[in-house]
Amino acid sequence: MKITFFGAAGTVTGSQHLIEVNGQRLLLDCGLFQGKRKESFELNRRGFCDARSLDALILSHAHIDHSGNIPCLVKNGFTGDIICTPATRDLCAIMLMDSAHIQEQDVQFVNKQRAKNGQHLFEPLYEKEDVVRAMGQFIGISPKRQKEILPGIYLTFTEAGHMLGSANVVLDIYEDGAGDNGGEKEGRGRHRRLIFSGDIGRPGIPIIRDPAQLSEGADILIMESTYGHRSHQPYPDSERELERIVNETYQRGGCLLIPAFAVGRTQQLVYALHKLYLDNAIPEVPIYVDSPLATRATDIYRLHPEAYDREIRDFILKGNHDNPFGFDTLRYTQSVGDSKQLNALKKPAVIISASGMMEGGRILHHLRNRVSDPRNTILVTGWQAPNTLGRKIVEGQETVKVFGEEFPLQAKVEQLTGFSGHADREGLLAWAGAMEKKPSHTFLVHGEAEATQALASALQEELGFSNIEIPELYQEFDI
Structure with a gap:
């Protein structure tokens, strides 16, 4: 062999x-x-x-x-x-x-x-x-x-x-x-x-x-x-940290940007936010999934309950929540126009968007508009490859380049490894x-x-x- x-x-x-x-x-x-x-x-x-x-x-x-x-x-x-x-x-x-x-x-x-x-x-x-x-x-x-x-x-x-x-x-x-x-x-x-x-x-x-x-x-x-x-942070600790980060960003009047892999990480985050919302642990802040791929992937997740673990099956069967990936304050953007409208938001919001390493996708448009505002938070929940924009943001560089233009990195940067x-x-x-x-x-x-x-x-x-x-x-x- x-x-x-x-x-x-x-x-x-x-x-x-x-x-x-x-x-x-x-x-x-x-x-x-x-x-x-x-x-x-x-x-x-x-x-x-x-x-x-x-x-x-x-x-x-x-x-x-x-x-x-x-x-x-x-x-x-x-x-x-x-x-x-x-x-x-x-x-x-x-x-x-x-x-x-x-x-x-x-x-x-x-x-x-x-x-x-x-x-x-x-x-x-x-x-x-x-x-x-x-x-x-x-x-x-x-x-x-x-x-x-x-x-x-x-x-x-x-x-x-x-x-x-x-x-x-x-x-x-x-x-x-x-x-x-x-x-x-x-x-x-x-x-x-x-x-x-x-x-x-x-x-x-x-x-x-x-x-x-x-x-x-x-x-x-x-x-x-x-x-x-x-070693990773335990998952329950990461959910509590997510709760803290949402609330602190909301209190500053800022937007929480979460660059997330469209398949896997986005669905984890949506489910965690759903539970926090049901527990009244976070305010009724609008939450947007701004990734066409993530939206389509979430539909496929719904097609494969045979792969679910006991927790989410109990969540669906015992809690009368037939869709763990949907709730009142959550919106999946459907068009480029819907995505562009998010850049005009003046009130607090949570925006989950791809790509997870910030090398492409709609997250770049949101970063360009919000990376220099200290009220905002960039929450990194996954590994960032060397030389990617995500790695540079995690390393805390003073300025970052988005679409070829330099921007001061003034938004608060948080990391959670428990969602890995x-x-x-x-x-x-x-x-x-x-x-x-x-x-x-x-x-x-x-x-x-x-x-x-x-x-x-x-x-x-x-x-x-x-x-x-x-x-x-x-x-x-x-x-």
Whole structure:
């Protein structure tokens, strides 16, 4: 077996891991690189494998850093199955179309300057037609239902607890097998279990179920390490802090801007604000979700109650609240005109808008109008990649650039890590520590160097893991 790491190696974006076994090529995730524009532009266009020779793609979840390069793969000749959970398939239908729109806009922006300089014009990484073609190759498999996806390779999804539809990937691989033996596993070659964590969520977070414990363990583990070096604030504390921040901003007469990932984080925040509203813990301040993608994603959340945890099911069934993502003071903007009207608001309000790292989307218009007013608050609830506007705001730079114009950063900046969809150091160790069979090979991905190295040390010293690798981009391993 050979594993090659084509992304999420030394960084948290571009998740792509190629498994070659029994003469077959299987890709785990196919994500976009995000961050610094020029660097990401080049990485996303660099061929990471021969698309035509791939046999199948397994997708852990719908976030763009895991799914966003799928249309490019199909554009380049991939014709195999794209296998994921049903909820992930539905989310990808809207998220990849949104990504295609962004690709087209970005290239249009870059080409204006290149045309002025007489330079060769770029083409989008992919277009909406490529997304339509790609969606025809998706196959949904529900968690806990084992299926042979390629000869000698059996797939089981388990709950990752990260976002709607997210899954750990469990592959039972029978190497050097002899024939299909009537579909039975007996008589196959050597059996090894490979687990790809995808992104691991946090126990106790509302809406989706907790991460599953994979007690049987694995022979080979590919594990994320995003927060391998830090602990999160407990979720209940974050809800209380959200209550404080809403009230303090309201009392200052300001607007609370919450840049939020359209899928996952926005729904968490809406649900938390719904509960605070019902408890009369916050004033009847207007709350706006100003993100077309978030609005469409919320509709998909309503379609998949099978993924809900006990808390939100009780909230719906026992509290007579058939829509946890809607209440009296909440509005979902429907048009560009509705969004523009928010900039004219003179009274306190809460505005939740994408993108979460403040690199695009409607949040930029709200920042341009409100980032220099000390009455306002910018609440950051997710990880911010290096070189993004979000990272610069979190770091407290005196001025920030929005749409190419410098603005003094005078709004109050708050951070809440308790809403994170990623397990922290303790959560990652608990997830790995539940494995009775410790892997003989562990690869740590999806983390910056400090986080990945800290997790590697903890796995070795606290859990007794051995043979831990931190792969570099494009590095190959024969196992």
